[in-house]
Amino acid sequence: MTTTPRPGIAAATTRRPPRPGPQGGSGPAAGAWQPVGAWLRLDLRRRWLSLVILALLVALAAGTVMAAAAGARRGGSALDRLLAVTLPSDLLPTTNFPGFPWEAARRLPDVAAMGAFRLYDGPAVIIEGHPEVDLTLPADREYFQTVERPVALHGRLANPDRVDEAVVDERFVAATGLTVGDSVTVRFATRASFEVYAGSRDPAALSYSDLRPKLTIVGVGKCFCYGTPDDPGGIVSTYAFTRAHWDDVPDPSPEPMVAAMVRLRDGAAGVPAFQTEINKLAGQPVDAFDAGKLTADYRATTSFEALALAAFALAAFLAAAVLVGQAVVRFVIGAAADLDVMRVLGLTTRQATMAAAAGPVLATVAGVLAGAGGAAAVSPLFPIGAAAWVEPAPGFHLDLVVIGAVAGVTVLLATVVATTTAFTALVSGTRAARPRRSAAARLAYRLGLPVPAVVGTRFALEPGRAGAAVRPALVGAVAGVLGVLGSLTFQAGVADAAANPARFGQTFELVAWTGDQSVDYVQGADYAEFVRTMTSDPDVVAVNNSLVGVAQAAGRSVTLYSLDPLGDRPLSIPPLSGHLPTTAGEIVLAPGAAQRAGVSVGDVVTVAGRDPAAGTPMRVTGLAFVPQDSHTDYDQGGWVTAAGYHTLFEKDFKYHELHLETRPGRAAAVRDRLNAAIGASDAVQLMSDAAPIKAQARFRGIADLPRFLGVFLGLLAVGAVGHALFVGVRRRRHEVAVLRALGTTRWQARAIVLTQAAVIVVVGLVVGLPVGVLLGRALWRAVATSTPLIYAPPVAVLALALVVPAVIVTAGALASVPARRAARLRVPDVLRAE
Incomplete structure (x- = not known):
């Protein structure tokens, strides 16, 4: 049987004379490429649709891998890039009592910077039309300047000497629709109405003064300690605004309370020494939120997200290698079969191999370029999850390292697969396996x-x-x-x-806040009736009487909760190891608190309560999570018995809470029923999920x-x-x-x-x-x-x-x-x- 070659190929391989080289002779390299180029031109005309489909498949696969890998790199570094430019704090001491000498604390040798802010009860100061957002009142010029200085995503940071400027965060923009250039109006509760509210906790008792200062939003900022993704949003005024309206903020205390964000010279290593010093200044243990622990926890989350995205990119690459590789192999085998006849006319194996692989390699290069453009186009969608909230430069981002690496590997693999397949198809023998x-x-x-x-x-x-x-x-x-x-x-x-x-250890569904700063809202017979109403409800499984106090253990503050069941059944607190405390000399710590203190189950730790100089030795009998509130993480703190709590704090407490465990699915019904039974005029209200777990x-x-x-x-x-x-x-x-x-x-x-x-x-x-x-x-x-x-x-x-x-x-x-x-x-x- 004879086979007549196609005219185009015959002309390309047999009729054209070799071009002269630079010295007048033949150019072997140019002659070798002539049939390859002729075949590629013919292949592009014959099978252009197949090559376009192959290029689109490569573009989809490469773009997916590039976007996911770039997102993993960006998300994994987001927190560190934010901390590198925002002067992050190491500790957030919250005294919760007036008269703390903050200026003396500022002069401590361990302090690199301290930014203070005014504390007030939520409804005392609100943003008109948006009472759900938080207004922060800086108490010095350093707040948002030398510590936790935000990155300006839009606009600029506020001038601390301007009384009418403010900075908001992204959550504020999403919740209110207001942004740079818009203004908000601040309202202050009247002192008379706030005194009534402080005694009844009834929001209907509040009324607001005619004072309506305006704040103009000059920037949208971001820093790590400025809220969480679950918060409704926040706005920060200036120090000048706080000074101008210091006396307009109603406060039941004769002297307003202040908290501060502290950046230490030695970072996390300087926390124990600083904690000891501020405890001495206060004359009692000071509750201090460990920003370093929060940073480490958040970094673990963003690292996990980055690892998941990287695994996603790897899986996408493997899937693409199989699917695209099949298409390349099928294309090359078909081309090799057509080229086999040309070898009879003098086409070498090397030329045939290059000719068969040229089309798929060209399509791969085009697909990789299109995929790189697609990855760049979707880059504003990354990073994802927790990393998105700490990304200091959201928006378009071109990761040339990832794009170059993925493009290079993709083209290299396609070239190797195409040439290997072509060579094998052209020269393989007939020997059976x-x-x-x-x-x-x-x-x-x-x-x-x-x-x-x-x-x-x-x-x-x-x-x-x-x-x-x-x-x-x-x-x-x-x-x-x-x-x-x-x-x-x-x-x-x-x-x-x-x-x-x-x-996360939150086995209770409802919380009743019954006291603050050693003062109970309900006392005597009213409190007994209040407790009886709760414990007698058929859907309430357990009620724990939780007195909350801040102690000191191994140079670290630790928030302790009293384990004091009201009724026949204790609160379900699953220990991670060991057992719950049963005597006054036993304590259970949360894993993070135990790690910070350097103790484990079975160790004896000295715990200082009301008097920092009088430590009480207590044996750690187990590890368990604690209730999370605005100042304590679920992984920090500890449990002691009621007797152990009174040994440490006598009758003092920071908060008095009742934690209610209900039957599955009945929390909302119990909350509504008990709120109705207590009555709106009483000082206590129940609420679900007192503090969301970050x-x-x-x-x-x-x-x-x-x-x-x-x-x-x-x-x-x-x-x-x-x-x-x-x-x-x-x-x-x-x-x-x-x-x-x-x-x-x-x-x-x-x-x-x-x-x-x-x-x-x-x-x-x-x-x-x-x-x-x-x-x-x-x-x-x-x-x-x-x-x-x-x-x-x-x-x-x-x-x-x-x-x-x-x-x-x-x-x-x-x-x-x-x-x-x-x-x-x-x-x-x-x-x-x-």
């Missing part, structure tokens, strides 16, 4: 299973003489099931933590990432298995044709391919299911330990219920087309060609 027999196939044969089942098992587990790739299909199936189950099991743990405060809120920002990761790993498995089935039929068409010639029917040929898919599915499920669940739980346990939170084995119920039918349906759909091709195989043509 040595067959390997699988134990499963032998077992199927010995069990007397039908021929299609035996052959299909061999196709799934044995390469055969055609050298069909079976291992990638099996690995892909296992990795797909394992990855999907592992990701969704991990996602179940994330979703549970994001929605369940009990994982760590819990951060998990909500990453809840979707494991799900997306599972989807991409599933795509990787589909690509690997689908490729194996399609290529397997093409590679084994001679074996199928022989079986057909020996009497195998079309339906039996279909059954061979379906059996091959079924075996791959069984291997993937048997190995991937248990390993995926165990892997997901192991990863979640590591996150739970480092957060910290109470670990509960996550179960992806929906995923476990659907994974088997989903895998079976997907494999059946993938096998349907190659099975139909096997059934419609033209036996004479295949045997003649072979």
